[in-house]
Amino acid sequence: MANKTINIKLRVWRQNGPSDKGHFETYELNDVPTAASFLEMMDLLNEKLINEGKDPVAFDHDCREGICGACSMYINGRAHGPDTGITTCQLHMRLFKDGETITVEPWRAKAFPVIKDLMVDRSALDEIIKAGGYISVNTGGAPDANTIPIPKDVAERAFDAANCIGCGACVATCKNHSAMLFVAAKVSHLALLPQGQVEAERRAKAMIAKMDELGFGTCSNTGACEVECPKGISISFIAKLNREYLKANLIP
Amino acid sequence: MAGFLSSSIGKKFLMSLSGLFLILFLAVHATLNSLLLVGPEAYNEAANFMATNPFIKVMEPILALGFIIHIVYALILEVSNMGKVGPVGYKMAKRSHQSTWSSRNMIYLGLIILTFLVIHLANFFWKVKFGGAPEIEGTNMHDTYKLVTDLFKSSLIIDIIYLIGAIALGLHLHHALWSAFQTLGWSNDRWRKIWSVIGDIYAIVIAMIFGLIPLYFYFIN
Ligand code: HEM
Ligand code: SF4
Ligand code: FES
Numbered sequence: 001m002a003n004k005t006i007n008i009k010l011r012v013w014r015q016n017g018p019s020d021k022g023h024f025e026t027y028e029l030n031d032v033p034t035a036a037s038f039l040e041m042m043d044l045l046n047e048k049l050i051n052e053g054k055d056p057v058a059f060d061h062d063c064r065e066g067i068c069g070a071c072s073m074y075i076n077g078r079a080h081g082p083d084t085g086i087t088t089c090q091l092h093m094r095l096f097k098d099g100e101t102i103t104v105e106p107w108r109a110k111a112f113p114v115i116k117d118l119m120v121d122r123s124a125l126d127e128i129i130k131a132g133g134y135i136s137v138n139t140g141g142a143p144d145a146n147t148i149p150i151p152k153d154v155a156e157r158a159f160d161a162a163n164c165i166g167c168g169a170c171v172a173t174c175k176n177h178s179a180m181l182f183v184a185a186k187v188s189h190l191a192l193l194p195q196g197q198v199e200a201e202r203r204a205k206a207m208i209a210k211m212d213e214l215g216f217g218t219c220s221n222t223g224a225c226e227v228e229c230p231k232g233i234s235i236s237f238i239a240k241l242n243r244e245y246l247k248a249n250l251i252p
Numbered sequence: 253m254a255g256f257l258s259s260s261i262g263k264k265f266l267m268s269l270s271g272l273f274l275i276l277f278l279a280v281h282a283t284l285n286s287l288l289l290v291g292p293e294a295y296n297e298a299a300n301f302m303a304t305n306p307f308i309k310v311m312e313p314i315l316a317l318g319f320i321i322h323i324v325y326a327l328i329l330e331v332s333n334m335g336k337v338g339p340v341g342y343k344m345a346k347r348s349h350q351s352t353w354s355s356r357n358m359i360y361l362g363l364i365i366l367t368f369l370v371i372h373l374a375n376f377f378w379k380v381k382f383g384g385a386p387e388i389e390g391t392n393m394h395d396t397y398k399l400v401t402d403l404f405k406s407s408l409i410i411d412i413i414y415l416i417g418a419i420a421l422g423l424h425l426h427h428a429l430w431s432a433f434q435t436l437g438w439s440n441d442r443w444r445k446i447w448s449v450i451g452d453i454y455a456i457v458i459a460m461i462f463g464l465i466p467l468y469f470y471f472i473n
Contacts, residue, residue: 011343022340077346103344110338175347175356176333178260208259217336218260218329220358221431224350236440242261243437249256 005031006098010045012057013105015114022114026101034094038081039064039071041093058117064089066230069167073118074105079169079228087167087230107172111179111215122168124214125182129166132199132206133186139195148194161189163231170225170233176217181225183207184241185233191244201248208245261435263325268432270322275429275454277315278421282461289465292397296388299396303380323366330359354427361424368417375403375410404469411466422459426452 007030015022029048032041039061046056062070071088075081081091096102104118112120139145150158164185171179187204190196196203219238226235256262284302287295302308347356354361376399379385386395386402404411429451433439439447 013343024343074342074345077342077344078349105342105344108338108340108342110336112338173350175351177336177338178333208261209255212260215336217333218264219435220329220333220355221427221434222351222355224347227350234441235434236444239434239437239439239444241437242264242435245259245261246265246437249262 004034004094006034006093006096006100008032008041008093008096008099009101011101011103012045012118014057014117015106017116018113024103032093034092034096036093037064037089038073038075038091038093039089058115058119060119061089066090067165069165069230072107072120072122072168072172074107074172076103079107079173080167080230084227085230085232087165090230107168109168109171109177109216111171111177112168120168122166124216125166125168125171125179127214128179128183128207128210129186131210132203133190135190135195136199145195150193154192158189158192161185161192161233161237164189164229164233165231167230169228169230171216173224173228174217174219175222175224176220177215178219178225179211179216180219180238180241181229181233181235183211184235184237187244188237188240191240200244204241204244204248208241263329264435266321267325267329268435270318270325271428272432273315273318274322275425275432277318278458279454282458285461285465288397288400289468292395295397295400296393296395300393303394319369323362326359326362352427354423355431358424358427361420364420365417365424368413368420371413372417376400401469401473404466405473408470411470414466415463418459418463421462422455425455425458429454 007028010027010029011024012027013022014025027045027049029041029045032044036044039059042057042059049056060070060072062068064071066087066089069087071080073080073088075088075091080086080088082095083091106112106114106118107120107122111124112122114120162185164182166182168182170181171177174180187200187207190203191200221235221238223235226233257266284295284298287298376385376396379399380394380396386398387393388395404414430439430444430447433447434444
């Protein structure tokens with residue numbers, strides 16, 4: 001098991017820059033250890049390309065431990081590949097078969113323009129956060145937060161929402177390229193806690209207005225986002241976001 | 253308020269309210285249709301009650317408005333969402349792993365229902381309103397039972413069109429009910445399951461009533 005290797009074919013999206021049309025390029029890669037992560041496999045590919053004097057494939061990555069959300073890749077038709085509850089850096093080659101052709105594409109959405117190859121600009125999500133995904137007053141350090149008693153189930157629910165790492169898999173997967181799951185997670189984790197409740201209405205309005213402005217689609221409740229979210233954010237938070245937004249607009 | 257209705261959630265709010273209103277209407281409509289199976293007297297009495305009742309007179313334009321809002325916003329949302337794809341779509345997307353077929357095809361199911369609706373209105377509504385419907389002898393009441401059953405007995409093509417309309421409606425309703433309550437914020441892990449079950453039962457019952465009654469008159473009665 002430990003030393004098992006496979007030979008694969010990679011069909012990778014290559015695009016020289018935002019205005020380049022882009023195309024697929026096929027590469028053969030032999031002796032890939034099944035214990036390698038998908039990104040380690042991409043490193044092997046890039047080493048090979050560099051040795052051949054070719055341009056390596058650009059892709060985003062940072063933590064390589066499933067917490068930063070940078071490693072956006074659409075692999076064999078699914079965000080972060082065939083495994084569930086993980087990011088691409090946590091995907092392992094043992095899930096692929098010897099001789100398999102693996103298709104690797106960038107997140108595709110109007111709101112996420114391609115920078116180069118598999119690397120997209122996800123800063124639209126940061127813009128949504130800037131519009132209201134914060135608390136305006138200083139609520140002190142961790143000990144101060146602990147002086148406000150919060151029921152355990154509420155705290156856990158807030159934490160479930162706070163798990164969102166802003167990876168954008170939800171947007172990439174959604175047929176409408178809506179950012180509702182992301183916004184729902186951000187609005188909910190703050191709205192559930194006393195420190196965030198004060199600004200809940202203003203926040204819901206501002207973040208939705210920003211989401212609409214930046215070229216994300218509307219939610220058709222297909223639920224695809226929830227299936228591909230590496231952090232298991234539930235679409236129940238989208239219901240909560242709708243509730244927060246309707247309350248902010250319709251109840252005087 | 254204007255800002256709200258032009259927001260993404262505001263538009264979906266109108267879709268969900270108009271859709272739920274149409275769901276209520278369908279329940280009344282299907283109940284009346286089942287009287288076709290009871291007999292001419294029962295059905296005609298109900299049909300004439302509906303035709304003369306002042307409450308129904310008021311509801312008719314509201315129903316038309318409900319359809320118009322639902323359809324207009326369906327098209328607005330669909331066109332705007334198509335523009336969010338970006339310059340290139342996916343070469344490979346395992347959509348059936350991620351979502352139900354109904355949820356991805358609401359607009360096409362809706363357009364089939366709309367086409368059916370036009371045919372359906374021309375078959376019955378138009379004739380009752382503007383002439384061409386038979387009357388019950390010795391009265392000036394329409395014999396709606398005869399109008400409906402004559403058509404269903406005479407043409408298998410029409411009956412199949414009704415069956416297709418009913419199947420499209422059933423598939424639309426498979427996604428519609430829980431989705432509307434999700435849009436209205438009246439959902440969570442538990443309620444989503446409850447709405448889905450109620451929605452599926454409703455979808456099956458409605459599709460059977462609308463789809464099978466025409467075939468019943470063609471083949472059995
Ligand atoms: C009697 C017939 C109909 C009923 C009972 C009905 C009901 C519903 C309901 C309850 C929803 C869910 C709304 C939500 O997600 O919040 C819905 C969605 C939808 N309906 Fe209908 N509908 C009907 C006819 C139509 C027609 C004629 C069309 C259009 C051309 C249509 C197009 C759509 C579309 C595109 C959606 C999804 C919108 C989205 O989520 O983006 N429907 N329908
Ligand atoms: S909701 Fe899930 S899929 Fe969407 S950005 Fe957050 S972690 Fe990624
Ligand atoms: S590189 Fe940070 S989540 Fe994958």
